[in-house]
Amino acid sequence: MKHLYTICLAVFLMASFTAFAQSPGNGNISGTLTLVDGQSYGSASVTLIELKKSTLTDEQGKYAFSNLAPGKYTVRIQVLGAAQKDLSVTVVTGQTTTANYQLTRENVQALQEVTIAGNVNKFAKKESIYVARLPLKNLENPQVYSSVPKELIQEQMATDLGSIAKNVPGAGIPMIANQGRVTFRSRGFDTEPNARNGVAGAAFASIDPANIERVEAIKGPSATLFGSNISSSYGGLYNRVTKKPYNGFGGEVGYVGGSWNFNRLTLDINTPVNTDRTVLFRLNGATSFEKSFQDQGFTNSLSLAPSFSYQVSDRLSLLFDVEFGQAKGTSVVRFNPYIDPKVVSTKTIRELQFPYNKTFMGNDLAYQTQMLNIFAQANYKISESWTSQTIISRARSSINGYITALRGTTETKISPQVITGYTAFVATNIQQNFIGDFKIAKLRNRLVVGLDYYNNSNDFDRVTVNLPTVDFINTPASYRISRFKVDSLTSKGALRRESSGDNTYSVYASDVINLTDRLMAMLSLRVNRYDYNGVYNITTGTVSGGLGTSGLQAGPYKQTNLSQKMGLVYELSKDRLSVFGNYMNGFFNKSGVTADGSAIKPEHANQLEFGFKGDLLDHRLVGTVSYYDIKVANVLRDDPNNPQNYQIQDGTQLSKGVEVELTANPFAGLNIVAGYAYNDSKLTKSNPATNGLRPGQSGPPHTYNLWISYRFPEGDLKGLGVGFGGNAGSWSYHTNTVTTKIIIPSYTMLDASVFYDKPKYRVGFKVDNLTSEKAWSVRLTPQAPARFTGSVALKF
Template sequence: MADDGGGIIKGKIVDADQNPVRGASIGLLETPYATYSDAGGNFEIKGLATGKYVIRVTFVGFKPYDEALQVNSEKVTFVKISLQKEAESLSEVTVVSGINRFNKKETDNVARLPLRNIENPQVYSVIPKEIIAEQVLVDYNSIFKNIPGAAVPVVYNQGRSAMLSRGFTTANFIRNSISGFVYTNIDPANLEVLQAIKGPSGTLFNSGQISFGGLFNRVTKKPLENNKTEIAFTGGSYNLNRLTFDVNRPLTNDKQVLFRINGAVHTEKSFQDQGFSRNIMLAPSFIYKLNDRLDFLLDIEASMYNATSPIRFAPSVTATSVKNIRDLGMDYKRSFLTNSLDYNTQQVNFFGQINYALSGNWKLQTNITRTFSTTKGYVTQLIGVNDSMLRQRAQKENFPYNGVELQQNLIGDFEIGTLRNRIVVGIDYYNQRSDRNTPTVTLPAINFKKPGTAYANFNADKVDSAAARVVPETYATNVSNYSAYVSNVLNITSRFNVMLSLRLDHVDNKGRYDVATAVSTDAFNQAALSPKLGIVYEMIKDKLSLFGNYMNGFDYNAGSDSAGNPFKPQQANQWEIGFKTDLFHHRLTGTISYYDIAVKNILRLAPGGVFNIQDGMQISRGFEAEIIANPVDGLNLITGYTYNDSKLTNAAAHVDGLRPAASGPMHLANFWISYRIVSGKAKGLGAGLGGNYGSASYQTNTHKFKFEIPAYTVFDATAFYDFVKCRVGLKLDNLTNEQYWSFRLAPQMPRRLSANLVFRF
């Protein structure tokens, strides 16, 4: 008999050889009930009303399993489930690591192939929505504190952002593995996972939208087959109010048509004396499964964002005797602008995908994306004059971007003799156009330590009056990329595989078209080849692998040398070696590696300063480590450390031999540890603590002038009670109220308390 709490489903999960499967995900469709199998493959779901249920079991490397069950509220229902091996796409596995809640490493986005992390020669990190929810993260940029080596986000005037990867500034222009180019704020409400793919990745991704250090791929939420609704509200310090919702519905009884919509409304005041942000985002998505072989996906993301610019301060390189932002004496909570200097952005991002199974081993995949983003309003900057004076600068911006990308992939998994091949062959077309109309206004200098009444002069009326007398910068751009690529993973043995990849890329850049003069400048056509080699040997099958890779990336250079010869593309070549682990039934996964990146063909001014020459180089070497652990049930840990040594060689005299300022801190570390009670009356009660450290870095680093950004250590904490149908959470960011700055010398959020309430039904 079941206890008084209702019906019970008990069961055991095994593989084809009858071995228990630990950490499998078990859920009842169209209900919030879910659990995981233990070390013996056993599981239990309690508190069920009488009725019919469909149990679903998923686990990485196995086919999903569904079974209909009749449950009686007064009885125990027993079931034994045998899972079958799966050689298909890993991206369809919704829960891949069972008890280890933060381990979502298994994805086919990185290699564009069904390749497990342990057999992939590339290093990457994955931050899932479970971490975002537990840490009560209300903005996109805060997610990056969980990625080793990302550092403090650089937030630009339009709300867009960039982070570090292996010493290179890396923008956020990739969405669902192809172009997501938007020059606006990104809301995290529609985010399933954020992937940080490390190293120059020009072989499989559009090199114009990534960096030599890698890329960040935001993977959005997709429709599911069960009914689901989640509504959440977060309120906190500085007038933070945030409402999000996630509604999923099958639109037909046979579940051939699925619909999901995510959305957010967000308002927040700056912690400074002026400044605000307001955001509305909607993200509907549809899946139409025409039959067992053909399905269509349409994913839309649209938002409107109204905000004031974050501080961007540039110290004087000639008249500043202070060499550290902390010592300069600028008031941390003064913005030096007024709320009338705001801007509005809009973005609409369409993503379409068609999947057609040619056979059990071959698939055609078509990806289509169209992006639009625009900024209209005032963006601001502070220009240092000396140790006590600055000038306020504003651009009255009207700046739309339009982009389109078409991509066709053929993905196969086949054998030649005894050798397994997993291959992707693709072609890609990308076009981006922009138009700009921007007058720039600089106001008279003020004393930033004692500004007096002049402080309020930086307002829309003053800027409009001055802008009316300025000739605006007005131009258009048009860039097209044509690419073809192939990547093959050859299993020489079950433990030893080799990846060989190559991309041919051609860019047609129409240059900068000046509307006033009808003249284009800096137009060029260039081509580049990007190879990739990866080797993996599983020293212990499925548990420990030794890997090495050679990877290439490129970036195009406009212009020509003194003889009129067009410049070659910059080329980045990376060599890397390391280990990956997946131990104790996925309770401990880790990556440790050493990399060496050499970027050649960098432009620099020739002696005399008339022409550019192309013989500069940047070296970026480093060490990375990441651990995701679940030592005991309920206890989860993620931690990372990176060391990066970057240097310019054969560069201009004033920076030759120095670390580029944009490379950020040499040492970065992060951790998050949390514990939740997993059984008993207090089940779901938990707490978490995390921290981030960055060593001192530079905003400017030359032989003549250095301006330092001090080291920082920031701690966050959370407490929560996670029920089946609701969640209550408290979050305290920046426990010690640390003062710290981004690369653009923007002060970061001080201590902030937030409360979060989530309803699920």
């Protein structure tokens, strides 16, 4: 860590000298690059051909070449996803010649992250280079997705992913795993933020949002383009888009303080490294500490995220970034109530009287996590029609220490369960994409063809300890599970010392064809080869399972399957309103055999969806309305004739619903973000205990989100603003069987803020959960009451 700080400081000092060095010259060239609608375009490559000198446009779309001898020059503008443009320029002694250019295509955000300024509706930045792996506008994409930009994250003073996801329709109250991992709901299914910049970026630890440019919630089964590994679920996936270096010097330092001894420091520094401004560096970092609102508990974290970009030539650009994080903390409360299948019972978590403010565990039962994600990308413009994209991503997470849960043994008693030891997860993703934009028989085609290799490796060396029962209603005042108590029982615990791994080899293609100027069709296909190595028991030296005696064991196996995606989009009003429909597929590999010796097949889900997308009133009203119907097949369930040893694969599940999302800027200064999601999920063929019922822990059927803010756009109060909003959800199930129903009550959690944002500083004050509403996640984790935070940031 010490060496990392030294390197960053050296780069910063070097850049500070080189970026501002000036020398006299004979003449200059400067210009501005804009999109077709006049918005500035940053991070575009500009080259002076005769001198083989390159630079990048800054956030305002501006570029400059200084100290040029008089004469004629050629300025070449290269943007991935658009035709090359050469401008003839004459330099005169003592003068600056202007060479501006306006791009003729709107969807030029191809394969590199660019900066676009001047959007009227600053919370409605929907364009993405990741959702379709093609340069498609939102209105051209038949898939539904939400995007939470950094401007909204900053205004809401969000300091964790759960707070950011409040703005995604249907996300619900986040489920926090024992090591800080966060999981959301999407269309009735668990969905984790395990995609990073469009590829696998799994993190079995807390993820600090200090390095996040925006969060994209991509809806529906998405295996065709994103695979079936831990990045996606049948409900979709969350893609974390990280901050990239830009052409300019700037940044900020900030502090947030609040309830329960919350303290947070953040840092964001960006600078060019060389005089041509083709090598850029950015460093984001944060450190936080907070006590729990409950009687015990804390978290302490550190995050560092350096990134480099290098415009090697007008055709080749490189990006390299690192995401490092480490944390120490105690597990959140995870309560698993007692279930007696012989007794018919319906109760709410309130009626169970489980204490809201008690953890039962001591602060010495802490875990430590470490995360290291490495991402490298090379974009090469082969021709005006074709671009090559090469990506290498490697993600590593480790967990060491104590992970806790509270297991019910009767209606009023629990047996605390503690897992102690070490766990590590390593994922490697290598992708090679070729992206084309060309015409066949006068029909425009936008095509991506890709190769994808994914390797996953897991290691476990830990013990599970079950402690004596205790009455959770009438708990002795002195009761506390300590580290000493757990360590004294580890010799009697269940040992898990094993490793496992798998490899996935895939090829995919997706083509968007303009049948007319307004009618577009998407056709996509993925071939997936999955190779599972089984579970290696380190103690015995054996690999468990296989396709032999027990259908419940997971041993080495291989599966090949197809995944398809089709969509239609028709723009009812060009660039304003479109109607769309899609048919998409997702799958998960499953192992084992049935009782008759038949091999288990992959489980899969198909989605049919249609709706409308709008971008109206000069971007002041942007929204999506959609209806979806997901059918999951090949679900495993217990074999009625031999439930202890085998499963059969005829289970089904349905999930259908409606989602509405709107962002509006009715007039200058006023911004509205609103969403509604309805989900109807049902196990249509499952074990008798759950058949025909809504799955437990699938989230509320109805959820709502709203954020309204006003910021004075001019005058003496310019920059002063207020915000108000909240989230609500209907009641849902933790457990839902024919005999036992444990209900999570409905909730309405309101937030309010006031802020003052100026060019050189920003201050703010916010209250989360203004009314201290009692609410629980699907794992019955109590949510914090009213939380007060204040922030200050200095910009430079």
